[in-house]
Amino acid sequence: PITMTISTKNTLSILLMCVLAITAVFLVTKYQKSTLKEELSDFAIEDTAAIDKIYLSDKDGYKLLLERKSINKWMVNNSFEARPDAIKTLLETIKQIKVKAPVGRASFNNVVKKLAVKSTKVEIYQKGNLVKTYYVGGATEDWLGNYMMIENSSAPFIIHIPGFDGYLYPRYYAIPELWRSTALYRYKSQEISSISFKDNKNPSNSWELVQSNTNITLKDHTGKEIMNFDTLTAREFLTQFYNVNCEGYVKDIEPERKDSILNSTPKSIFTLKTTGGETKELKCFSKKLLVETYDMNDKLMDLDVDRFYGIINNNKKDLLLLQNYVFDNFMVSVDFFAPKTGNFVKK
Numbered sequence: 001p002i003t004m005t006i007s008t009k010n011t012l013s014i015l016l017m018c019v020l021a022i023t024a025v026f027l028v029t030k031y032q033k034s035t036l037k038e039e040l041s042d043f044a045i046e047d048t049a050a051i052d053k054i055y056l057s058d059k060d061g062y063k064l065l066l067e068r069k070s071i072n073k074w075m076v077n078n079s080f081e082a083r084p085d086a087i088k089t090l091l092e093t094i095k096q097i098k099v100k101a102p103v104g105r106a107s108f109n110n111v112v113k114k115l116a117v118k119s120t121k122v123e124i125y126q127k128g129n130l131v132k133t134y135y136v137g138g139a140t141e142d143w144l145g146n147y148m149m150i151e152n153s154s155a156p157f158i159i160h161i162p163g164f165d166g167y168l169y170p171r172y173y174a175i176p177e178l179w180r181s182t183a184l185y186r187y188k189s190q191e192i193s194s195i196s197f198k199d200n201k202n203p204s205n206s207w208e209l210v211q212s213n214t215n216i217t218l219k220d221h222t223g224k225e226i227m228n229f230d231t232l233t234a235r236e237f238l239t240q241f242y243n244v245n246c247e248g249y250v251k252d253i254e255p256e257r258k259d260s261i262l263n264s265t266p267k268s269i270f271t272l273k274t275t276g277g278e279t280k281e282l283k284c285f286s287k288k289l290l291v292e293t294y295d296m297n298d299k300l301m302d303l304d305v306d307r308f309y310g311i312i313n314n315n316k317k318d319l320l321l322l323q324n325y326v327f328d329n330f331m332v333s334v335d336f337f338a339p340k341t342g343n344f345v346k347k
């Protein structure tokens with residue numbers, strides 16, 4: 001019979017123990033990866049087109065409800081339209097986020113505490129049903145990811161968007177005003193029935209363009225129709241209202257100063273009417289300079305030459321900040337539509 005030496009037996013025992021240890025590590029790792037993968041798959045949402053509501057709330061008390069009203073229109077707290085660029089970025093983030101790594105054991109408790117103190121809760125709905133809830137925390141130390149945690153999950157993770165070097169927390173901000181759209185006019189030329197410009201400083205510069213089907217007419221400041229004008233210029237003018245924005249909304253202004261502005265005579269009034277019956281009247285007010293400013297000729301300036309104020313449809317609550325660079329293209333004199341040769345002829 002074959003006999004085994006003590007040395008051989010010890011070697012076989014050690015090999016057997018190694019095999020068992022490796023098998024145990026493999027099974028534990030496989031289980032952890034399986035559990036980890038199951039939790040990781042709960043962050044991103046592939047079908048963002050089905051998302052119709054997103055609710056955000058942070059630890060500072062801000063609450064934000066984004067609701068889809070149409071394919072490209074979202075409302076903020078059912079009060080005003082959301083910025084299309086912000087909505088696009090948020091939906092892309094919801095779709096593209098991936099787990100970079102689980103939070104290490106050494107920093108686990110600290111990250112959980114930070115999420116409890118400083119984070120934004122995100123609730124995502126599809127067809128009216130809540131499908132996802134997670135918490136978005138602060139950035140990692142290298143600023144290349146964010147700590148996030150699924151509601152009722154057992155652990156936080158480091159989340160990122162592959163190929164994007166930055167952190168994601170700002171994309172989930174819950175302050176309503178930061179989501180507010182700056183859009184004033186979003187109309188195709190065929191959606192416009194009339195546009196008028198009233199220049200209160202020089203009334204004779206005022207005009208009105210009226211469009212009906214393929215016909216377009218021009219009226220002067222008295223309402224009298226002008227026969228020979230440049231119709232091509234007029235039609236091109238109507239194509240400019242597809243993407244017109246204000247610079248922002250004026251918030252940090254003393255009530256007395258705001259009342260003084262709104263109680264003054266508008267320098268001009270710009271009115272657009274649509275074929276659907278909508279009217280947007282923009283009253284424009286000069287913006288006085290609050291600090292001593294001189295022009296290139298060392299002459300003291302009274303008014304801001306770059307910006308002015310405005311309100312839409314007499315909504316005095318929202319004071320708009322507008323740029324002359326944008327609106328100088330619209331607030332033109334009636335002579336802008338004059339024929340290339342000859343003078344206006346009135347009907």
